[in-house]
Amino acid sequence: MSGxxxxxxxxxxxxxxxxxxxxxxxxxxxxxxLDFIAFDWAxxxxxxxxxxxxxxxxxxxxxxxxxxxTSFVITGATAPCKLNGNPVEQWCSASIKTGDLLEIGFxxxxxxxxxxVSGGFDIAPSFGSSSTVLREKxxxxxxxxxxxxxxxxxxxRRLSQAYCLPEAExxxxxxxxxxxxxxxxxxxxxNATQQWRFFNSEYRLTDRCDRxxxxxEGENVHSDIVGMLSEGICHGAIQIPADGQPIVLMxxxxxxxxxxxxGSVIPLDTSRLAQLSPGAGVCxxxxxxxxxxxxxxxxxxxxxxxxxxPC
Amino acid sequence: xxxxxxGQNAFIVYFAEQTSAAVSAQIQAAxxxxxASMGETIIDLVPSYASLLVLFDLDRSDPFKVRQLxxxxxxxxxxxxxxxxxxxxLPVYYSLESGPDLELVAERGGINVEAVIEIHQQQEYRVYxxxxxxxxxxxxxxxxxxxxxxxxxxxxxxxxxxxxxADRQTAxxxxxxxxxxxLIGLCPQRMFDLAADPIMPVKVGDRIRFSAIDREQxxxxxxxx
Numbered sequence: 452m453s454g455x456x457x458x459x460x461x462x463x464x465x466x467x468x469x470x471x472x473x474x475x476x477x478x479x480x481x482x483x484x485l486d487f488i489a490f491d492w493a494x495x496x497x498x499x500x501x502x503x504x505x506x507x508x509x510x511x512x513x514x515x516x517x518x519x520x521t522s523f524v525i526t527g528a529t530a531p532c533k534l535n536g537n538p539v540e541q542w543c544s545a546s547i548k549t550g551d552l553l554e555i556g557f558x559x560x561x562x563x564x565x566x567x568v569s570g571g572f573d574i575a576p577s578f579g580s581s582s583t584v585l586r587e588k589x590x591x592x593x594x595x596x597x598x599x600x601x602x603x604x605x606x607x608r609r610l611s612q613a614y615c616l617p618e619a620e621x622x623x624x625x626x627x628x629x630x631x632x633x634x635x636x637x638x639x640x641x642n643a644t645q646q647w648r649f650f651n652s653e654y655r656l657t658d659r660c661d662r663x664x665x666x667x668e669g670e671n672v673h674s675d676i677v678g679m680l681s682e683g684i685c686h687g688a689i690q691i692p693a694d695g696q697p698i699v700l701m702x703x704x705x706x707x708x709x710x711x712x713x714g715s716v717i718p719l720d721t722s723r724l725a726q727l728s729p730g731a732g733v734c735x736x737x738x739x740x741x742x743x744x745x746x747x748x749x750x751x752x753x754x755x756x757x758x759x760x761p762c
Numbered sequence: 763x764x765x766x767x768x769g770q771n772a773f774i775v776y777f778a779e780q781t782s783a784a785v786s787a788q789i790q791a792a793x794x795x796x797x798a799s800m801g802e803t804i805i806d807l808v809p810s811y812a813s814l815l816v817l818f819d820l821d822r823s824d825p826f827k828v829r830q831l832x833x834x835x836x837x838x839x840x841x842x843x844x845x846x847x848x849x850x851x852l853p854v855y856y857s858l859e860s861g862p863d864l865e866l867v868a869e870r871g872g873i874n875v876e877a878v879i880e881i882h883q884q885q886e887y888r889v890y891x892x893x894x895x896x897x898x899x900x901x902x903x904x905x906x907x908x909x910x911x912x913x914x915x916x917x918x919x920x921x922x923x924x925x926x927x928a929d930r931q932t933a934x935x936x937x938x939x940x941x942x943x944x945l946i947g948l949c950p951q952r953m954f955d956l957a958a959d960p961i962m963p964v965k966v967g968d969r970i971r972f973s974a975i976d977r978e979q980x981x982x983x984x985x986x987x
Contacts, residue, residue, distance in 0.1 A: 472805045472817075477954070477962060478892045481806075577956075587896050635767035636774065680781060681891060681900070683808025683815025685772035707810050707893030715769030740825045743770040747820050 471580035482582030485725035489527035493567035503571025528561025561624035671695030855980035897936030897954025916942030950985035
């Protein structure tokens with residue numbers, strides 16, 4: 452099958468669909484795009500299936516050569532994107548033909564760039580998903596990040612009409628981020644003072660942020676728990692180990708663990724967190740599960756209602 | 763039993779404060795009931811020592827409905843005999859060569875190395891949880907005489923098949939990984955093999971026994987030193 456050949460793989464480029472579900476019983480994690488918002492838009496702008504496989508390019512540095520005529524779109528972090536040396540607008544679908552060189556430079560605002568192609572990359576699923584999880588060596592082409600010389604198969608499907616997401620509807624990766632948290636798990640073991648401190652302090656991203664978890668630093672927060680049994684960890688869970696510094700557990704987290712958790716960041720906001728760089732500040736805001744559900748439903752409705760503009 | 767919120771699309775059910783074979787059997791029954799009655803609403807489940815994490819699809823349901831369905835699914839659990847899981851015997855080459863922490867574990871328990879090996883094989887363990895890494899099964903509980911805390915400095919590289927102890931848990935490392943458990947032997951049986959059917963020889967709720975093999979048997983069964 453034709454597709455794209457990888458000239459430069461970039462620092463960390465991974466193939467992902469929306470994630471691996473139903474495989475926790477084997478100890479497998481979910482994977483999937485760190486920024487669901489940008490990922491979903493990439494597929495939507497090409498009229499792809501919502502679960503079609505895209506490329507998550509962390510930080511940038513990717514160069515691909517087309518071996519077919521098709522359409523593509525680049526969403527997510529702002530990065531200089533070029534087609535045969537000419538600038539390409541992000542959040543707008545465009546055509547590419549055999550021999551063309553597509554380059555994604557290093558991100559200047561945000562950290563995760565998404566590249567979708569018409570129909571999605573054609574990757575055989577492992578345990579029901581194409582998502583690449585490096586520490587499990589599962590998903591993608593061979594369970595690894597993209598390498599120079601890799602071949603990304605897809606089907607030639609050039610769209611006659613290009614679409615853009617209006618600028619006003621694109622995420623602003625420079626904006627302040629307040630992470631909305633549904634309190635839960637061992638929340639009751641954090642006394643009122645500790646909770647006040649957690650929800651009223653600013654935390655900064657350390658340089659130890661990866662697809663497993665984002666380690667933050669700031670005010671120490673402590674629970675009354677001395678030892679607890681390991682239990683299932685959901686996406687966005689905020690684990691607070693003995694050093695009092697929170698870790699937001701992301702897509703490639705371990706599925707079970709034994710540290711106290713104060714609650715979980717909603718997926719809309721882990722998408723925002725994933726676009727931040729070390730040193731960036733974030734705050735946490737507690738919301739009820741009812742409100743979280745309303746926020747989710749509203750975001751879904753808005754996504755359905757938003758109409759990409761023909762361009 | 764109590765149901766707590768874990769996240770926007772997750773509840774965690776706590777069955778008890780401590781783990782036991784009876785609690786584990788109850789969790790297994792809950793898994794069966796939930797899958798049977800809540801079907802497509804559920805996107806994944808994570809059973810562990812004394813809890814069950816329930817992840818649901820926000821686009822198919824909502825937290826109110828899910829909590830209600832969960833209560834119903836948990837209200838009439840048909841708990842089968844705690845010894846009903848499959849019995850799986852895993853061969854282990856116990857030796858100072860394959861188990862670099864055997865002496866440490868022995869010293870801690872005030873017994874000799876032979877006794878550690880003997881005691882580790884004496885009982886049946888239960889698979890309480892699978893996680894940490896693909897195919898990593900947490901087995902409990904080991905005799906107090908061979909219980910040993912995690913190493914203060916974890917190893918960078920634990921070999922595949924390493925049989926290990928941490929506190930009152932024991933496990934077989936399914937792949938090379940970093941790890942802080944005490945290593946007492948090597949098991950030639952693959953714990954996570956994409957080419958095998960089933961991929962894992964054990965599942966949550968199964969019973970495990972360890973049985974000593976010698977160096978030749980270990981190598982003959984595909985073990986690597």
